[in-house]
Amino acid sequence: MENILFSPRHRLDEDAERELGRRLEALWDEQKEPSLSDTQRLNSCLEKIPVSSFPAPPDKQVVEINSDASLAEAVQLLAKHKILSSPVRDINAPEDATWIDKYIGIVEFAGIAVWLLQQVKDISGSFRWAPFLPLHPSDSFLTMLLLLSKYRMKSLPVVDIGEGKIGNIVTQSAVVHMLSKFVGLPWFETWGNSTLSELGLPVMKPDQMVKLIEDQPVLQAFKLMSEKRVGGLPIIEKEGNKVVGNISLRDIQFLLMAPEIYEEFRSVTAKAFCTAVRSHLRLKQEASPLLEDVITCQKTDTIEKVILKLDNARIQRIYVVNSHGDLEGVVTLRDIISTFVQEPPGYFGDFFYQVVPLPINSSV
Incomplete structure (x- = not known):
């Protein structure tokens, strides 16, 4: 295999x-x-x-x-x-x-x-x-x-x-x-030493974010990620705008590998899914970011601080919240790398002719 x-x-x-x-x-x-x-x-x-x-x-x-x-x-x-x-x-x-x-x-x-x-x-x-x-x-x-x-x-x-x-x-x-x-x-x-806001992060405004309310079906989360081409999304409390969880594409493994979740995967809610996954991980004694509280940052944090948080937790995205804990955006690994480099005009030339299919935003 x-x-x-x-x-x-x-x-x-x-x-x-x-x-x-x-x-x-x-x-x-x-x-x-x-x-x-x-x-x-x-x-x-x-x-x-x-x-x-x-x-x-x-x-x-x-x-x-x-x-x-x-x-x-x-x-x-x-x-x-x-x-x-x-x-x-x-x-x-x-x-x-x-x-x-x-x-x-x-x-x-x-x-x-x-x-x-x-x-x-x-x-x-x-x-x-x-x-x-x-x-x-x-x-x-x-x-x-x-x-x-x-x-x-x-x-x-x-x-x-x-x-x-x-x-x-x-x-x-x-x-x-x-x-x-x-x-x-x-x-x-x-x-x-630049702050997120100084670097134009988060790019996406709160009302543009892909997110899921905690009592919605978890299958909807994976459907949204697939349709919107994002790697993860926040789970929001039923009343309010605070992040209570995170589901990423890799978590689909638990729908397929954890029998207690798979049996109800079409009806289980996002909140119940997160709870069931934590129980499954504890039973298996496996370390995972899903066992920890949601990691957040603020717009006033430096990019250096955010990098260290992402790396220490080994996660793909971090949610930006205000002083009240309300969701204000998300910063991904791709966002961070994007602030680090810019493409010079005509840089790639015919580079993408070696790949099938072409990247969706390629101009060649």
């Missing part, structure tokens, strides 16, 4: 991350052209660092899923390794096949949510909706960060073209973890 090469959820080599931070510091100091803005200066630094410098997990294991896997097997694989997605290996491709023939796509919880709502039993042949967009080791950090932010890629396999295999997988959470190790470096503080 699976091939284990490495799990991107494992913590990266912290010494390598700190060395990377010092390397960026040196490049930052070299950029002394007064006409450059801070953003242009940082872009220039990131353009000089290849993706091959991004730290791989110490155990160097990659998780792949075979193309003949069932829906249940895919869910079990992602849950077992605590990952959001996995490249799909074509079982009919020979060992010496090129990467484009060897890998047919990526399976992730977003797709599993769609399959559950459509009552699909078998995922074989259903991966193409999630594009496999490879990075080459020689691609730059700027390319990597733009793909993970503006172009909404959640994970990027780094492919060794010569050997036709994946050497690393870069995820949004791995990048934010890397950023957390840059805290305290002078070049980073130029950006890290």
Whole structure:
């Protein structure tokens, strides 16, 4: 069912991350052209660092899923390794096949949510909706960060073209973890000391947010996430605007793997679902953000503080509340990376011709 090469959820080599931070510091100091803005200066630094410098997990294991896997097997694989997605290996491709023939796509919880709502039993042949967009080791950090932010890629396999295999997988959470190790470096503080409001966050206004009232069916949460293409949403108290919970796409695993929840999955409310999941996790003695109170921040918090909160809790989003605890917005990993880099005009050229299908907001 699976091939284990490495799990991107494992913590990266912290010494390598700190060395990377010092390397960026040196490049930052070299950029002394007064006409450059801070953003242009940082872009220039990131353009000089290849993706091959991004730290791989110490155990160097990659998780792949075979193309003949069932829906249940895919869910079990992602849950077992605590990952959001996995490249799909074509079982009919020979060992010496090129990467484009060897890998047919990526399976992730977003797709599993769609399959559950459509009552699909078998995922074989259903991966193409999630594009496999490879990075080459020689691609730059700027390319990597733009793909993970503006172009909404959640994970990027780094492919060794010569050997036709994946050497690393870069995820949004791995990048934010890397950023957390840059805290305290002078070049980073130029950006890290800015508050959310100064950086234009949260982007989405409260009345634009996708959210669910606690007594609504939890299946509606996954339907909304699928329709609105978001990775999670807040659960709001029945009377008021306070966040009482969070449901993300990865939580769909509990509808499929926890029998006590699956039996009633079409009628269980969001509140009851969260309670049942906590009981299931305690019974299994598994650590999870779902066992903790909802983590929040305020617009006056610095981006540095928010990064540390997200990384410490290993979560994908943080809710912004006012002094009364009322919901004011959400900040995601993608939002944070988006404030860090900006795409230069014409930067990607024909880059996206190597992926099928094209990213939805690609201009090529």
